[in-house]
Amino acid sequence: MNYIRTDISAKQKNSLAQKLGEVVIEKTLFGQRAIIIGLFLLATIWFGFQAAQIKPDASFEKMIPTYHPYIVNYLEHKDDLKGLGNAVRVVVENPNGDIFEREFLDILKQVHEEVFYIPGVDRTAMSSIWSAGVRWTEVTEEGFAGGPVIPDTYDGSVATIEKLRINVLKSGQVGTLVANNFRSAIIYAPLLEFDPDTGEALSYQVFSDRLESLIREKYQSDSVVIHITGFAKVVGDLIEGVTQVALFFGLAVVFSLIMLVLYTRCLRSALIALGCSITAVVWQLGILNSMGLGLDPYSMLVPFLVFAIGVSHSVQIFNGIVHEVARGADSLTASRKAFRSLYIPGLTALISDGIGFATLRVIEIGVIQELALTASIGVGVIILTNLILLPILISYFGVSKRAITKLVNEEEGHSHPFWHFMATFTERKKAAVILMIGGGLFILGLFLSEDLKIGDLDPGAPELRADSRYNLDNRFITENYSTSTDILVVMVKTTADKCSDYQTLDTLDTLQWRLEGVSGVQSTNSLVNFTKMALSGMNEGSVKWNALNRNQQLLNAASIQAPPGSFNSDCSLAPLIVFLNDHKATTLTAVTNEIELFAQEHGSEHIQLLLAAGGAGIEAATNQVIGTAQYKMLAWVYGVVFVLCLLSFRSLRIVICILLPLCLTSLLCQALMAQIGIGVKVATLPVIALGVGIGVDYGIYIYSKMQSYLDQGLELGDAYYNTLKTTGKAVGFTGITLAIGVGTWAFSPIKFQADMGILLTFMFIWNMVGALTLLPALTAFLHRK
Template identity: 25%
Template sequence: MDNTKFSRLARFVEACIHHRVPVTLAFTLMTLLMGFFASQIEVKTVFDDLLPQNHPYVQVHKKFRQDFGGSNMVSIKLEAKQGDIFHAEFLEKVKTLTNQLALVDGVNPFQIMSLASSKMKDIRSSTDSIETKPVMFPDVPRNPAEMDALKNKVLNSPLIYGAYVSHDLKAALITVDFYENAVDYNKIFPQIMKLADAMQSNSVRVSVVGEPILFGWVNHYVPETIKIFLATLLCLMALLFLTSRTWRGTLLPLLAGLSSSVWALGAARLLGFNLDPLVIVIAFLITARSISHAVQLVTRFSDELAAGVPTSKAAATSAMLQLFKPGMLGVIADAGCMIVVVLTPIPLMQKISLIGTIWVLTIALCACVMTPVLLSWVKLPAKYAHPIDISGALERVLGICISTATSRWRYLVLASATLVFISSGIYAFKLQVGDADAGSPILWQNSRYNRDAADINRQFQGADRMYVVFAGNSPGAVKEPAVLESMTSLQRFMGAQPEIGGSLSVADVLPIVNQVLREGNPRYRSFGTTSAENAELFYMWAPDAGDAARFMNPQLQNAPVTFFFKDHRGETVRTAIQRVKEFVAAHPTDLGKYVLAGGLVGITAAVNEVIFSGQVESIALALLVLVICCAVAYRSMRAGIFFLVPVMLSNTITFSVMAWQGIGMTLSTLPVAALGIGLGVDYAFYVVDAIREELHNHDDLDAAIAQALRTAGKGVLITSMTLTTSVVLWFASSLRFQAEMGYLMAIWLFISSVSALFIVPAMISVFRPEFVVGKRKLVGGVAATATASRSTAALG
């Protein structure tokens, strides 16, 4: 830092400390004001925030979701514990639940399908025409004859048997969809779960899945998440109290973290943002950064007092002056890595990016400025707050770090780091984009939701849906035999994928109508040979266009081919999309084209594609931002390259662990990964700057490294130890995602601290980068003089 910049910083620091009363008063008033706004923020998931609005799959989904189904479909399975479903008590439950679902907030009543729905039709022939009558509407069969008739209808209808009644006849399925602009998970979840639980009995088991239910469970666990968050803070407070043995070392870092949270949440409320429950882990991660910066300042303040600085104001001034640059560099690097996520074209990512960047920037005020200002009032205590002293253990750990960095062991450290980087980098390529496991990765596999999903997938075609729409060039295109044959071929082709349990299209219906019209002769189970014949079959089957709405639009121009999936893992979705594209490319038609893709799996495919491109882009830009920040701060491009080492190491290890543990790169993990890049280098900034400061006083590199590790390294050790231990509490979360992110945070913090305490000092000792040691020629860690004898002595 040149003298001009140093003098400006010194004047700023002195002004903050000198005017500490008005500065503290203004900060307190603003914090109270932001706290008022923060208290009004809503904790909820907004469905539209999850969608990449301009993606072609999403455009198709939004265009056709009203008629062909959205991505918020809920599937409810009623299973008879003994016997089959064909008895009055069971069927009465199906009817009651079907009717009551129409009263749920935001429900699309035209998309409620079950055995008891008026839209579930049985196709029969009469002397004059084809009759389509409800299978079991409005009444449940009351005698054995009616029950047998219903059973025969189910067994003879491929649109019901296997789709809405299980093949073993022990379960019935109800599906319900919602108007997506009216979806409110906080309302839908309790209403549906109340209805489902009311159907549970000694003879009936109920399973419920769907996005509104999944995110309803997430919201259900918000109070638990908040409790874990508070318990983590209490644990953190206890650990800080244990290590620092002072109230200032305990309360001031926590105050910095809490005040930055208040400012950030208040800003989010002013911007009109809500707080998604899944991003609470990011909130803790940023809060941890604020605490980390404050711990460094408190540690340096204590060192200054112990070194004989006469007053608290002088010690606070000195600590702030020495640590302001690395602290601000860390804040800017974190903010830069977070803001690049805004380029991901998903509203939730953009909101997280903006509020995360604001949150990180508040650390500059709440920790880097206010912590030393408050420290200026603190006096050196006459005795410690408790008798437990672990400073000896900390000194021994730091002694190992010092001896490693200043001896031949440094080469082993760098060789080991290189080996770990290469091996973890190779394994990290196995990281999945999208969900890596069947069921929802947000919840544990033994959660009720994932058990219900497994049960439904076991007995039915699949709870997750994707539809590909044949968009005709003109009205009536769907009547053409070539189009119907193409849809059938697509269904057969996609059916070879094991994860697809079944499919449905209008091409499945017309052959049944044709067969019934021919007195049930199976020879006629096919389409008509001309569009006119197919038009007659359409009319005979559904004279009321509303009954056929889920199969085609009234103009017979657009029709979906719906596929039922056993899971929506990233590989499953990518394979399905690729296979559809292969079929479309190999079977072109002049009558129209297939457009991808609607339903939950279609939306998931769009999100995964955006994340895949966004992951590479965000990480690359975050690394570029880091290089630029370091290059500008230290006026050396080599500095940017130097600091990439701890970042790349911590990220390749973390990504390889994600691949090993089956944690996919999803909407929830992408911003954590981007922020992790900044997290991987913050500790290194403090150690490097401490070494630089020491070399301003003398020419002994080994001594500079040793002193830097005893001061800045001590802060790194305390912070990483307390934070890493505290996040273990997240493992108790009912949300698997929260637990896994706590696990990843612990890895990031641990690897970052190891890099700062072992790898970075070893790199400086071996490579002696000019931005750290200047232009002096170093031999064996000691500055060489113009005389050869001193160089020889240094070598000796």
């Protein structure tokens, strides 16, 4: 008995210390209201000035996992792989004829020169039929003959154009730089990472705008059609879509205001709540700009999530204030009491959000790490703007009589049959049914999520709609050229001067033969192809000689005629280019697995087969990182939320009640992605973490309020009924409002924004449903009476 009294005394001391701390913080803040508002005003002006200067920011290397072995290999040999990394393709099409027309060739030359002089283009590696380095070769009675595809004597005459036609056929560029149907030609322009004019990182927005203004707008007409593809163009198109993102953000703000006014019946309170949430966004953007950071296409949606989280907490605080005013308190007292009762659960929820978002930094991809930082900063700011500034402002402006009358009528004038029905979920029989339904959904989610794929599932740029201009341009290249835009490069590394050694070439030849038998591989190309061709040419074009010869001198003589890029300056590296049908995860996995297996069988200290360069090689590395990181990320997110909830509630049972509904929502979200064809990739991976971060707020607020009624001696059913009339109502309103707000994203022309909108809408709704149904059902069995 003495032990029990000691235990109760310790709990009372902890509770007393907590309440004393709450009173001290409350007195400090509300005792200096004018000063605090003044500081907030000054900070908002400063951060607003900074936010106005923020710029879109994107980098090729931020999009890739630079620590992955594939990328390490690529970056180490980047200088030896000119033209096989970040590049754009500008296709000039003659829709009314073929390329062998004087007027068209003149325009092609002008476009070539325009692209050549755009800052950021690696001019040494640029190629088209107008490039001097693009040559034709043939075998004659006197030996090899060749020259540039565009003859030096070209003057636009019928004779020289006919000579050009013959040269194109001899060059081997049909299907590569010239379309199979001869109706278009490609200008291939590798990019530098830095703008040579400014010395700063290449701005893809500026580069994309230059392509549009200097190339497409200037030269496209009824007789010429321009198609442009490449990473820089994808990013440029995404940044161009910022206006649409801003439009959807504006729609969400207007819709939230309307819903807040309908919910609160108090225009000034709704404006204050909305203003504080928008202030958080302004601070977030201002802080990012002050840190020298911008918004990349994947973090442009984070400000709306910050706004959504701010609205969610604002509704809870407003609810608490109105209840205190309804009990007879003045605006200042009501605000102080509401702050005192809600700042602990609110702070717990926001810290859980912030640290949960920060755990995204375990994924070592630059854009995701910056997204994690952006989201964490936004959540940190909400602690100041919505937990502190909001109640202080309402303490001055108060709430309308209509809001109080509405609350009294709802709570005293109606029987609330729906809330009474929901409260019965705390009865064990009905709770068992709810938990059985939840268990069934869990099993269904496990079954359906087995089809979840890693990586892109669509051709072209999956961030954009299938009918977007970029994807139509990409489809044009795929349909009219033999060589795919999806390129994977294997780096065959040897000692100096050994890239043309028979053993090296034979290993390359064998690997090419095996890869061409892998599903999804279109064709391969390497130094071997040119060596065989040269050996055949040196022997009167005999097909019998179109094979590797063991005579090393012959191999050396043949290899030296290969075009630039077939090997590096000291002949220690020879790239093998693999053209793929697409960049789907299944294709990339099959190809990389075959190459890695071959490398284990045939690699040695003298010959190393290194993966991977090229767009598809980089994407294969990204897919591998995401495939393992998604589980690591979820473990960190749930681990952090678990620890913080445990510290706050000091009860494992309560933590289980809060977390299990979130786990079910995460699993069902993965099942939804699998069924509607959304893969786990850079754009979608953070969504689940963001959904968990926002969803945990619902559970924390509901359980905190229910616990306060339980502490007053109410039975579990009555405590939950009272919780539903206050916090539960606010949770339902917030979940539906935010779900409709992000649901409008489904109509965005930017596909990854539409995908995020669908997934976040689903998670907002299911987190709300889980908090209102599964949480009380779990409590019915786990609550200690």
